[in-house]
Amino acid sequence: MALQELTYRDALRQALIDAMRENPDVVIMGEEVGRYGGAYAVTKDLIKEFGGERVIDTPISEPAIIGAAVGAAMAGLRPVAELMYVDFIGMTMDQLGNQAAKIRYMFGGQIGVPMVLRTQGGTGRSAGAQHSQSLEAYVMHTPGLRLAMPATVADAYHLLRQALTKPDPVVFIEHKALYTMKETVDLDAPALPWGTSAVRREGKDLVIVTYSRQLHYALEAAKKLAAQGIEATVIDLRTLNPLDFDPIREAVSRIGRAMVVSEGVMTAGVAAELSARITEECFDYLEDPVVRVAGEDIPISVSTALETGSVPGAQLIYETGLKMLGKVPA
Amino acid sequence: MTKPVAHTPAPRPNTDLTSHYRMMLRIRTFEERVGELFVRGQSAGSMLHLSIGEESAAAGVCAAMVEGDTFTTHHRGHGIFLARGADPNRMMAEIGGKEAGYCHGKGGSMHIADMGLGHLGANAIVGGGIPAVVGAGLAARHHGSGKISAAFFGDGATGQGILYESMNMAALWSLPCLFVCINNQYGMGTRIDQATANPEIHERARAFGLVGERVDGLDVEAVSEAADRLVAGVRQGKPAFLMIDCYRFYGHARKDKSPYRDPAEEEQGRQKDPVAFARAALLERGLATEAELTALETEVGAEMDATIDFTIAQKEPPLSTMFRDVYAPEEPEPEPVRTRIDRVLARD
Numbered sequence: 319m320a321l322q323e324l325t326y327r328d329a330l331r332q333a334l335i336d337a338m339r340e341n342p343d344v345v346i347m348g349e350e351v352g353r354y355g356g357a358y359a360v361t362k363d364l365i366k367e368f369g370g371e372r373v374i375d376t377p378i379s380e381p382a383i384i385g386a387a388v389g390a391a392m393a394g395l396r397p398v399a400e401l402m403y404v405d406f407i408g409m410t411m412d413q414l415g416n417q418a419a420k421i422r423y424m425f426g427g428q429i430g431v432p433m434v435l436r437t438q439g440g441t442g443r444s445a446g447a448q449h450s451q452s453l454e455a456y457v458m459h460t461p462g463l464r465l466a467m468p469a470t471v472a473d474a475y476h477l478l479r480q481a482l483t484k485p486d487p488v489v490f491i492e493h494k495a496l497y498t499m500k501e502t503v504d505l506d507a508p509a510l511p512w513g514t515s516a517v518r519r520e521g522k523d524l525v526i527v528t529y530s531r532q533l534h535y536a537l538e539a540a541k542k543l544a545a546q547g548i549e550a551t552v553i554d555l556r557t558l559n560p561l562d563f564d565p566i567r568e569a570v571s572r573i574g575r576a577m578v579v580s581e582g583v584m585t586a587g588v589a590a591e592l593s594a595r596i597t598e599e600c601f602d603y604l605e606d607p608v609v610r611v612a613g614e615d616i617p618i619s620v621s622t623a624l625e626t627g628s629v630p631g632a633q634l635i636y637e638t639g640l641k642m643l644g645k646v647p648a
Numbered sequence: 649m650t651k652p653v654a655h656t657p658a659p660r661p662n663t664d665l666t667s668h669y670r671m672m673l674r675i676r677t678f679e680e681r682v683g684e685l686f687v688r689g690q691s692a693g694s695m696l697h698l699s700i701g702e703e704s705a706a707a708g709v710c711a712a713m714v715e716g717d718t719f720t721t722h723h724r725g726h727g728i729f730l731a732r733g734a735d736p737n738r739m740m741a742e743i744g745g746k747e748a749g750y751c752h753g754k755g756g757s758m759h760i761a762d763m764g765l766g767h768l769g770a771n772a773i774v775g776g777g778i779p780a781v782v783g784a785g786l787a788a789r790h791h792g793s794g795k796i797s798a799a800f801f802g803d804g805a806t807g808q809g810i811l812y813e814s815m816n817m818a819a820l821w822s823l824p825c826l827f828v829c830i831n832n833q834y835g836m837g838t839r840i841d842q843a844t845a846n847p848e849i850h851e852r853a854r855a856f857g858l859v860g861e862r863v864d865g866l867d868v869e870a871v872s873e874a875a876d877r878l879v880a881g882v883r884q885g886k887p888a889f890l891m892i893d894c895y896r897f898y899g900h901a902r903k904d905k906s907p908y909r910d911p912a913e914e915e916q917g918r919q920k921d922p923v924a925f926a927r928a929a930l931l932e933r934g935l936a937t938e939a940e941l942t943a944l945e946t947e948v949g950a951e952m953d954a955t956i957d958f959t960i961a962q963k964e965p966p967l968s969t970m971f972r973d974v975y976a977p978e979e980p981e982p983e984p985v986r987t988r989i990d991r992v993l994a995r996d
């Protein structure tokens with residue numbers, strides 16, 4: 319296939335379509351996924367091609383949606399359960415954390431739970447404290463769950479296709495502010511393997527490790543830093559479990575400075591975990607403490623001013639990069 | 649719950665059709681202005697849910713409540729809060745994410761609250777506010793206050809297990825709790841019969857030992873009568889469930905054009921207009937003249953127009969307020985990320 323311009327949303331939708339055409343056991347279940355076409359339109363019109371038996375509208379019953387997906391996966395289907403907002407993950411945490419994540423282990427390896435939980439998170443729509451969070455740390459903190467968070471259009475497609483081949487439960491968290499992002503991609507070009515990070519930019523002065531929407535802010539900041547003579551390497555994690563640490567270790571050991579950027583709150587978050595690992599594994603090479611640039615330790619407000627103030631952006635990453643290299647932001 | 653602060657008195661119970669009409673008109677007009685604020689780009693929040701078509705539920709049930717009663721609402725709760733005595737200016741400012749709003753712009757439409765008026769909070773989690781009334785009911789009984797606590801929620805919340813856990817506890821402990829299901833037929837694009845095999849939800853409440861009733865929301869007097877009766881029992885420790893049938897006139901949220909609904913069905917649904925129904929009844933029974941009603945409509949229009957001007961004139965909350973109220977005021981505020989970065993990178 320040739321190059322085409324696609325949105326992040328188009329790519330996700332195409333991944334679902336291709337997977338469903340290929341495998342009749344793939345079913346989608348969730349609130350508003352069928353007739354309504356998905357709260358963020360990712361499953362738009364899928365019900366027309368695949369019917370209500372495979373694109374299943376459910377009542378507003380999150381624990382049962384995830385729990386039913388667990389059972390369906392154990393019984394031979396390939397369910398994609400949609401959780402409309404990652405903010406609702408707490409309601410499903412028993413089914414996800416105590417059931418899906420632990421079944422293979424508790425049952426001595428007899429059976430796995432090959433399901434995908436698709437959801438979306440993050441700020442950007444002034445949606446308030448219960449619809450704007452970045453809760454990936456909950457998932458990363460639960461052994462047994464895989465976790466993918468695509469930042470690019472190509473990854474939206476490939477990571478979702480790959481997630482649908484994995485033997486264990488995958489939580490797949492999209493970013494609500496990325497749905498309309500466009501890129502020119504060739505979906506038939508070879509994909510990066512599952513479980514690998516990607517170096518999105520090379521530079522000798524500083525390593526920025528990030529994922530999801532913050533990748534775009536990091537790249538924007540890296541451009542501005544370059545104009546100040548500071549060259550940053552930017553690493554996109556793509557999957558947080560498995561976590562591809564080798565390229566991070568290699569880059570930080572060579573460069574000696576690392577900044578970790580995450581939209582989730584700082585305390586006990588993904589950035590904390592990454593920072594701890596880098597400190598443990600690259601201690602002898604570090605010129606500076608590993609710096610976490612993360613969400614404030616506060617809930618997200620509906621006020622747009624407070625909302626944007628609560629999470630990192632290009633400016634904060636840029637200023638932090640300057641400070642790390644001993645320059646004072648103008 | 650923090651101690652109640654000074655508040656404007658809640659409206660006194662009044663089952664008079666004229667006052668119901670007035671309240672329903674205020675709600676409808678307020679909601680129309682919310683839509684306008686959104687169109688003008690002056691509203692924070694992509695998520696604005698209007699209660700047009702459901703005014704009788706708010707007006708009818710709230711008139712049965714008294715000062716000191718508490719309540720929670722779902723995400724479509726503007727009308728309920730107004731009917732419990734909210735100041736429309738502060739409501740609109742909150743919806744616009746402004747500092748002068750009820751929650752200083754932090755909560756918005758879906759998280760508005762006011763302890764002074766007994767509003768324990770609107771909720772953006774479907775079903776999220778329901779169990780709090782069990783707790784408030786326990787507290788009312790414990791303190792012998794004679795107050796009730798009412799949970800308002802949509803038909804969609806009947807898919808949430810927490811509703812059944814809460815009703816069971818309320819019945820088990822004979823708590824002064826009222827569960828009000830505003831059945832506007834839809835949860836987003838899902839019609840109630842596409843979400844449950846038995847839409848007679850009030851029968852479920854009976855199975856738990858509550859009083860369960862269903863009433864047509866077209867007629868505010870019928871809603872009011874049922875609410876008065878049920879609330880009298882609730883105050884005596886007989887928890888109740890009231891399902892009010894109405895129709896969601898517009899989309900789920902402001903941007904939703906409801907393409908999943910048959911236009912003929914919408915047309916018919918909007919015939920079920922509690923405001924128009926009450927207006928016609930007032931005229932028919934000679935309780936008001938056309939001139940009086942027109943004057944009332946002008947007055948309410950002006951009251952609600954002012955909320956837009958008020959909101960547009962208000963400031964966004966300053967960034968310095970961002971760290972306030974994560975914890976109690978006497979506790980230290982969380983350290984800002986920027987401060988932390990500077991501290992970590994400080995060189996001597």
Ligand SMILES: Cc1ncc(C[n+]2csc(CCOP(=O)(O)OP(=O)(O)O)c2C)c(N)n1
Binds near residue numbers: 380402802804836900
């Ligand atoms: C736990 C949870 N699940 C899903 C949603 C998304 N959602 C918001 S409103 C809504 C429909 C609610 O319908 P209903 O309870 O009937 O209230 P209505 O919007 O009709 O007033 C849904 C699915 C949510 N906010 N919370």
Ligand SMILES: [Mg+2]
Binds near residue numbers: 830832
């Ligand atoms: Mg509804």
